Amino acid sequence: MSGPKTVVCPFCGFGCRLLVDPETMKVKPHRGEPNRGKLCPKGLHSTEFVLSGDRVKRPLKREGSRMRPVSWGRAIDEISAKLLEIRELYGADAVAFLASSKVSNEENYLLQKIARLFGTNNIDNCARLCHEASVHALKMTVGAGAQTNPYADLEGFGAILIWGYNPAETHPVVMDYILRARKNGARIIVVDVRKTRTMAFADYGLIVRPGTDITLANAMMNVIIREELHDEDFVRGRTTGFSEVRMAVRKYTPEYAEKITGVPAGVIREVARTFALAGSGAVMWGMGLTQHVSGVENVMAVIDLALLLGYIGERGGLYPMRGQNNVQGAAYMGALSEFLPGYVPLTDERFRKRVAKIWGVEDLPTERGLYLTELWEAVERGDLRALYVVGENPAVSEPNFMEVRRALRKLDLLVVQDLFMTRTARYAHYVLPASAFCEKSGSYMNSERRIQWSQRVCEPYADSRPDWEILTDLGRALGLPGFNYSSVEEITEEYFRLFPSLEERSVEELKNGDGIFLPRKRLHTWEFATPDGKARFIAVEQVGPWERPDGEYPFILTTVRVISHYNTGEMTLRSPSLLRLMGEPRAVINRDDAEKLGIREGDWVEIETRRGRIRMRAGMGDVQPGLIAVPFHFKANRVTSPALNKAGTPEFKFAAARIRKL
Numbered sequence: 258m259s260g261p262k263t264v265v266c267p268f269c270g271f272g273c274r275l276l277v278d279p280e281t282m283k284v285k286p287h288r289g290e291p292n293r294g295k296l297c298p299k300g301l302h303s304t305e306f307v308l309s310g311d312r313v314k315r316p317l318k319r320e321g322s323r324m325r326p327v328s329w330g331r332a333i334d335e336i337s338a339k340l341l342e343i344r345e346l347y348g349a350d351a352v353a354f355l356a357s358s359k360v361s362n363e364e365n366y367l368l369q370k371i372a373r374l375f376g377t378n379n380i381d382n383c384a385r386l387c388h389e390a391s392v393h394a395l396k397m398t399v400g401a402g403a404q405t406n407p408y409a410d411l412e413g414f415g416a417i418l419i420w421g422y423n424p425a426e427t428h429p430v431v432m433d434y435i436l437r438a439r440k441n442g443a444r445i446i447v448v449d450v451r452k453t454r455t456m457a458f459a460d461y462g463l464i465v466r467p468g469t470d471i472t473l474a475n476a477m478m479n480v481i482i483r484e485e486l487h488d489e490d491f492v493r494g495r496t497t498g499f500s501e502v503r504m505a506v507r508k509y510t511p512e513y514a515e516k517i518t519g520v521p522a523g524v525i526r527e528v529a530r531t532f533a534l535a536g537s538g539a540v541m542w543g544m545g546l547t548q549h550v551s552g553v554e555n556v557m558a559v560i561d562l563a564l565l566l567g568y569i570g571e572r573g574g575l576y577p578m579r580g581q582n583n584v585q586g587a588a589y590m591g592a593l594s595e596f597l598p599g600y601v602p603l604t605d606e607r608f609r610k611r612v613a614k615i616w617g618v619e620d621l622p623t624e625r626g627l628y629l630t631e632l633w634e635a636v637e638r639g640d641l642r643a644l645y646v647v648g649e650n651p652a653v654s655e656p657n658f659m660e661v662r663r664a665l666r667k668l669d670l671l672v673v674q675d676l677f678m679t680r681t682a683r684y685a686h687y688v689l690p691a692s693a694f695c696e697k698s699g700s701y702m703n704s705e706r707r708i709q710w711s712q713r714v715c716e717p718y719a720d721s722r723p724d725w726e727i728l729t730d731l732g733r734a735l736g737l738p739g740f741n742y743s744s745v746e747e748i749t750e751e752y753f754r755l756f757p758s759l760e761e762r763s764v765e766e767l768k769n770g771d772g773i774f775l776p777r778k779r780l781h782t783w784e785f786a787t788p789d790g791k792a793r794f795i796a797v798e799q800v801g802p803w804e805r806p807d808g809e810y811p812f813i814l815t816t817v818r819v820i821s822h823y824n825t826g827e828m829t830l831r832s833p834s835l836l837r838l839m840g841e842p843r844a845v846i847n848r849d850d851a852e853k854l855g856i857r858e859g860d861w862v863e864i865e866t867r868r869g870r871i872r873m874r875a876g877m878g879d880v881q882p883g884l885i886a887v888p889f890h891f892k893a894n895r896v897t898s899p900a901l902n903k904a905g906t907p908e909f910k911f912a913a914a915r916i917r918k919l
């Protein structure tokens with residue numbers, strides 16, 4: 258009997274490692290980094306969905322309204338022939354590939370390689386929906402689109418500012434680090450639109466009106482600059498653009514900000530001083546900042562705040578907290594339509610030619626591809642004819658999803674590679690059964706940029722196959738060079754060659770240790786990743802939202818996460834233990850609003866926006882008047898706003914809505 262296998266948790270971007278017993282499939286926490294013997298309920302019950310009886314067993318092909326089994330060989334041959342035919346007729350950009358933040362680095366690497374060798378940069382992943390706004394803001398300010406420090410640094414900082422982020426529900430094990438920091442004397446400040454579980458552990462909990470974050474951040478900077486609490490040496494020596502920010506925040510007095518944000522001026526002053534005088538600090542943020550039309554600017558505002566205090570490197574860190582277990586890896590592997598691996602722009606000729614050479618071709622396409630959120634209009638225009646989806650579920654995860662479903666129906670070819678017959682798979686011409694996380698091995702990158710090896714625990718279910726094997730066959734059938742991998746390690750070695758800091762590292766080292774940081778543990782310690790080595794302050798003004806409440810739709814609908822569920826629910830809704838923990842989903846409203854509308858706890862309500870309606874039970878909670886907080890996991894995207902920010906991230910956090918008792 259073999260002992261437990263070490264596996265990366267298939268859920269959030271914190272990247273806990275699990276010890277899974279191959280005999281019983283029971284899970285225990287790994288004692289090493291990063292989770293140090295801790296797991297949340299999702300990790301603990303993570304093998305339950307794998308064992309659920311409704312996995313896709315064998316490749317399926319659409320024949321009329323029915324899906325019929327087909328052999329692997331025939332499925333791959335027919336799919337590749339159709340993709341080549343579409344390229345011949347309409348060009349390579351008529352095809353798009355959707356990668357997954359849940360599959361391994363190797364699998365994301367292969368899919369973007371297929372897309373680019375096929376001739377298109379139409380390759381994207383769901384980072385677009387969550388933290389692409391962070392990537393854009395980080396690239397423009399500090400030059401690298403990723404978290405700057407490891408989690409362990411949190412324990413030594415003097416203050417932690419948690420903005421639009423609720424780790425107690427979304428990354429429960431991060432809370433352990435935050436609580437240890439608190440025990441070590443750190444002041445914890447939480448900014449959110451509702452009283453979250455995380456706020457219960459904070460020294461300051463600021464409830465801000467939805468969509469007014471920039472005003473609050475600018476007001477904090479106003480106080481810090483006016484009281485000369487900023488780090489003059491750091492600002493002068495390591496940044497540019499400070500005078501523009503100083504000018505821009507002048508009008509954002511705490512009294513002015515109070516009128517807009519609802520946060521009392523005295524509290525703004527006290528919190529700004531507390532954060533500035535802590536001497537070191539982290540800014541952690543989540544989708545409460547990014548999923549707005551002002552998402553890029555929101556993130557820039559909190560980065561400005563950190564730069565002002567020199568909270569970078571040894572004295573602080575920027576923590577855009579990632580949602581899915583390999584969203585950081587998918588982005589680093591180049592599964593984004595505007596970046597090559599390592600977030601290198603497509604226009605960087607030297608790197609592009611280097612990648613091309615490793616792949617055995619002269620050059621790669623240079624035009625930015627379609628963002629995930631732009632695919633649907635491209636289908637409507639007739640520009641996009643085929644979509645190949647690995648492990649994503651856009652028919653539920655995209656905003657205003659009825660439009661997405663209409664677009665999916667119009668495709669000449671839709672291929673879905675997944676574990677389950679997802680909502681998206683129901684529109685597919687071919688469904689290819691993929692193996693689950695514990696049925697294959699490979700590497701994953703967590704939010705702190707730690708690459709970790711995940712071992713195979715058990716045999717693939719039925720006729721399913723690891724995604725990398727399917728993609729290797731597809732690449733070969735498409736006639737692309739170099740698709741002759743016989744082990745996942747060969748792909749790991751190939752992507753290691755792309756990154757200078759990994760060139761000297763080995764797969765064995767990755768398998769045997771606590772992971773490898775890419776490119777290193779801490780970024781920007783001496784110089785920033787910008788052309789001149791300095792960080793750029795970028796002054797930002799409050800913008801958005803896209804639609805405001807009015808007489809017809811007087812409420813604001815925002816989407817939130819709950820601890821026991823995950824994204825579109827395809828995994829967690831198949832876990833009996835997690836279903837028991839969560840109970841029925843609730844749309845949470847303010848008690849006074851509920852009383853005015855005659856709604857009581859547990860009543861069925863209908864929530865309507867200009868896109869459509871959803872029904873759910875009502876819950877009473879600590880949300881501010883006028884707000885409806887709806888769990889994201891239960892088809893909320895039928896009603897969310899289709900507005901996008903500069904990075905293509907949708908405004909999931911703000912839609913004008915109305916609510917009535919049924």
Ligand code: SF4
Pocket residue numbers: 266267268269270271272273292295296297298299300301427428429430431
């Ligand atoms: Fe998995 Fe995240 Fe929970 Fe850790 S905190 S067990 S990575 S879901």
